[in-house]
Amino acid sequence: MTTTLRPTGPERSGPGGQRSRDFRVCVNSRPVGSVHIGTDRRWGPSVGRIHDLRVDEGDRRRGRGAVAVLTAEEVLRSWGCHRIEATLPADATAALRLAGSLGYAERSRNMTKRLGGPGPELPDGTASRPMEEAEYRVWEEKARQEYARSWLDRGLPADEARAKAEADHARLLPDGLRTPGAVLRVLLHRGVAVGALWLAVGRELPDGAGTYTFGVDVAPEHRGRGHGRSLMLVGERESTEAGAQRTGLHVFADNAPALGLYRSLGYETSRINIVKTLV
Numbered sequence: 001m002t003t004t005l006r007p008t009g010p011e012r013s014g015p016g017g018q019r020s021r022d023f024r025v026c027v028n029s030r031p032v033g034s035v036h037i038g039t040d041r042r043w044g045p046s047v048g049r050i051h052d053l054r055v056d057e058g059d060r061r062r063g064r065g066a067v068a069v070l071t072a073e074e075v076l077r078s079w080g081c082h083r084i085e086a087t088l089p090a091d092a093t094a095a096l097r098l099a100g101s102l103g104y105a106e107r108s109r110n111m112t113k114r115l116g117g118p119g120p121e122l123p124d125g126t127a128s129r130p131m132e133e134a135e136y137r138v139w140e141e142k143a144r145q146e147y148a149r150s151w152l153d154r155g156l157p158a159d160e161a162r163a164k165a166e167a168d169h170a171r172l173l174p175d176g177l178r179t180p181g182a183v184l185r186v187l188l189h190r191g192v193a194v195g196a197l198w199l200a201v202g203r204e205l206p207d208g209a210g211t212y213t214f215g216v217d218v219a220p221e222h223r224g225r226g227h228g229r230s231l232m233l234v235g236e237r238e239s240t241e242a243g244a245q246r247t248g249l250h251v252f253a254d255n256a257p258a259l260g261l262y263r264s265l266g267y268e269t270s271r272i273n274i275v276k277t278l279v
Contacts, residue, residue: 003027003067005035005075017045019079025055025068032059037072040085042167043160048076048084048278053095065098077278084276090269104274107154111267112207112248119237123226128234131184131196136177139184139196143215144169154252172200172214183211183238187218187231194222197231201242207270210244211235216258228258232265 005023012020020038024031033055040047050072055064076084086104088095122128131139148165152158173179183199198215205212213235218227239247249267251258 003032003064003071005068005071008034014041019045021075023072023075025053025064027059027064032056032064033068035068035072037075039076039079039081042164043083043085046080046082048073048079048081050084050086060094065095066102069098069102073276073278082278084278085273087271087273090272096272096274099274102276104276106253106272107275108250108252108273109269110206110248110250110271110273111262112209112246112270113236113265113267114246115236115240115244117240119240120233122230122233122237125190126227126230127188128185128197129188131177131186133177135186135193135196136184139217140169140173140176143198143217146217150252154254185231185234185238187227187234189222189225189227189230192222194219194225194227195231197234197238199235199238201238201244205248206250207246207248209246209248211239211242211247213247213249228261229265232261236265 004026006026008022008024010021014020018039018041020036023035023037025033025035033053035053036051038049038051039045040049050069053065053068053072055068073084085107086099088099090109144165147168148161151161151164156164173182177184181201181203183197183201185197185199186193187195187197195218196215198213200212200214202210203212213232216228216231216235218231236247248270249262251262253259
């Protein structure tokens with residue numbers, strides 16, 4: 001029996017060359033599922049995404065999903081995509097197993113934590129204060145460069161990494177320190193500035209979170225002393241005071257120290273972001 005993808009409607013286009021189309025997964029013309037294929041809104045038309053792949057219960061475990069994914073890759077190749085990405089729920093074990101068998105690798109994950117009770121206390125000698133304008137200018141330039149470098153280190157072309165850093169900072173901090181919902185705090189240990197926190201409050205945030213940590217930065221000379229944990233506690237305290245019931249963050253899969261820290265604080269993985277290079 002032959003598994004194919006058949007369009008269920010015309011191809012749709014959007015700004016910047018964006019393309020998308022819905023398909024029905026068929027076996028010998030018999031519908032057994034569906035999938036949505038599109039180019040990525042953030043990365044542009046050279047990066048594709050597979051959304052909402054579904055195979056009917058009675059047709060699972062017969063290779064239908066694998067063939068549907070491989071066929072979707074061919075569609076994206078024909079559109080000029082050189083990379084494909086997908087996001088899966090953390091508990092989608094079968095889909096994650098399938099993705100691994102087809103050459104997809106975990107690049108990052110989204111994590112969340114349910115909040116409750118009063119905000120946590122900071123260690124003795126540690127406090128935080130709002131970031132000042134002069135500090136913000138230095139911090140923002142450094143944060144943007146390090147954000148671009150983090151993508152460059154994970155195989156993204158230099159021009160894409162820089163463009164993503166510029167676009168994300170412009171979108172998330174359009175008015176700098178005065179951006180509504182942006183919380184930027186400096187961590188002090190015995191009166192010395194040792195790090196900074198960037199938290200977003202009350203926006204349209206991933207995973208239904210009321211707050212989201214976008215940046216935790218400890219100065220190199222002060223690392224390894226627990227200040228990263230203290231910054232996360234500052235974020236929880238700010239989140240609780242803002243009335244958030246859940247807070248979230250994004251972390252790269254190869255950042256083992258950060259993953260360990262977040263898990264120790266009670267964060268749980270909500271989504272796994274996977275990637276594959278198309279050749």
